[in-house]
Amino acid sequence: MIAFLKVLETIVENKIGHLNPAILAHVITNRCNLRCKYCVFWRRKFDEEPSTNKVFSVIDQAEELGISFYSVTGGEPLLRDDIPEILKHAHDKGMVTTLVTNGILLDKQLESIAPHLNALSISLDSHLAEHSTHRCDAETYWKIRKNIEMAAECKKRHKNHKVNINTVISQINLHDLDALVKLVDELDIGITFEPVVTMVPESPTLAYDEDFKHVIDTLIEMKDSDYPIWNSKRYLELIRDSKTFDCCSFLLVRLDPDGNVIVPCYHPEVTTRVGTIHERTLKDIIESDERKRALMKSKECHRCYLTNYAEASLIYNNIFKTGLEQFRLWVEA
Ligand SMILES: C[S@@+](CC[C@H](N)C(=O)[O-])C[C@H]1O[C@@H](n2cnc3c(N)ncnc32)[C@H](O)[C@@H]1O
Numbered sequence: 001m002i003a004f005l006k007v008l009e010t011i012v013e014n015k016i017g018h019l020n021p022a023i024l025a026h027v028i029t030n031r032c033n034l035r036c037k038y039c040v041f042w043r044r045k046f047d048e049e050p051s052t053n054k055v056f057s058v059i060d061q062a063e064e065l066g067i068s069f070y071s072v073t074g075g076e077p078l079l080r081d082d083i084p085e086i087l088k089h090a091h092d093k094g095m096v097t098t099l100v101t102n103g104i105l106l107d108k109q110l111e112s113i114a115p116h117l118n119a120l121s122i123s124l125d126s127h128l129a130e131h132s133t134h135r136c137d138a139e140t141y142w143k144i145r146k147n148i149e150m151a152a153e154c155k156k157r158h159k160n161h162k163v164n165i166n167t168v169i170s171q172i173n174l175h176d177l178d179a180l181v182k183l184v185d186e187l188d189i190g191i192t193f194e195p196v197v198t199m200v201p202e203s204p205t206l207a208y209d210e211d212f213k214h215v216i217d218t219l220i221e222m223k224d225s226d227y228p229i230w231n232s233k234r235y236l237e238l239i240r241d242s243k244t245f246d247c248c249s250f251l252l253v254r255l256d257p258d259g260n261v262i263v264p265c266y267h268p269e270v271t272t273r274v275g276t277i278h279e280r281t282l283k284d285i286i287e288s289d290e291r292k293r294a295l296m297k298s299k300e301c302h303r304c305y306l307t308n309y310a311e312a313s314l315i316y317n318n319i320f321k322t323g324l325e326q327f328r329l330w331v332e333a
Pocket residue numbers: 032038039040041073074075076077100101102103121122123166167168194195196197198199203
């Protein structure tokens with residue numbers, strides 16, 4: 001609850017002209033045990049990663065700046081053995097902690113991360129192994145499915161611990177989405193959707209055609225019938241109608257494993273480095289002219305519907321509708 005009041009405070013500060021972030025989105029490693037066809041991270045170089053102490057220092061600086069969400073991603077974050085300590089450090093400071101994983105290593109790491117985690121997001125694009133070959137082979141797919149069931153069970157033992165699957169929509173799985181919603185409903189967890197952003201030639205694609213609109217309408221009906229779809233209704237309408245939104249990327253600080261803060265996101269066509277934590281404090285980077293200039297340029301980007309960016313922007317731009325809808329979801333869960 002305190003974290004959400006802090007977010008409200010950040011939103012008000014931004015409305016009166018500051019560019020203060022609410023979320024530290026930390027790409028803690030580029031290493032990965034998968035090679036998903038739409039992904040850019042495993043294609044990057046792997047040599048630089050922050051030490052545990054450096055991560056602690058960044059978390060401390062973020063907390064002092066009033067950032068209330070610490071969101072760990074990658075690459076595959078569970079490849080780092082220090083993830084439980086890192087999450088504990090942020091959680092003990094009162095930050096809301098989230099982690100997104102491909103789920104392969106959950107059987108090894110789940111029990112040690114769960115006590116320090118507010119929300120665990122596991123990637124799964126289909127209820128069918130044969131529609132998941134752009135992510136992994138069938139054996140790995142079924143291991144991930146088993147680990148998702150384990151996470152659903154674990155959630156029951158941890159108060160305020162939420163679990164969802166994150167599904168990237170493409171032509172491959174377009175007709176699997178309602179089955180996935182029913183699957184997560186049975187497991188008593190949630191689901192979020194985001195359309196694929198084609199960043200590399202091998203990536204699956206998505207046509208925003210009548211077929212797509214029909215599928216999204218079905219998801220909206222399912223959400224109205226209380227299926228656990230955690231995207232806001234406004235987000236689902238936005239993607240259905242292929243509308244644009246003002247990207248409020250200033251709400252997120254994105255930190256790469258090599259220590260660079262990037263603006264606005266990891267899309268290769270727009271990503272800009274605005275400073276490194278090895279040379280400057282997080283505060284200096286956040287307040288720098290480089291960041292302000294890059295943010296101004298990105299406001300009208302219109303290249304993606306990545307949920308982190310689009311949902312945060314929708315909340316910021318429609319605080320009394322989307323903001324309260326999403327707030328209810330977090331407080332009730
Ligand atoms: C980059 S991954 C990192 C965390 C972890 N390795 C995983 O797969 O969940 C975070 C999320 O981004 C999604 N993702 C990766 N590339 C994407 C793309 N081109 N378009 C949309 N989502 C993408 C993944 O499916 C995953 O849900």
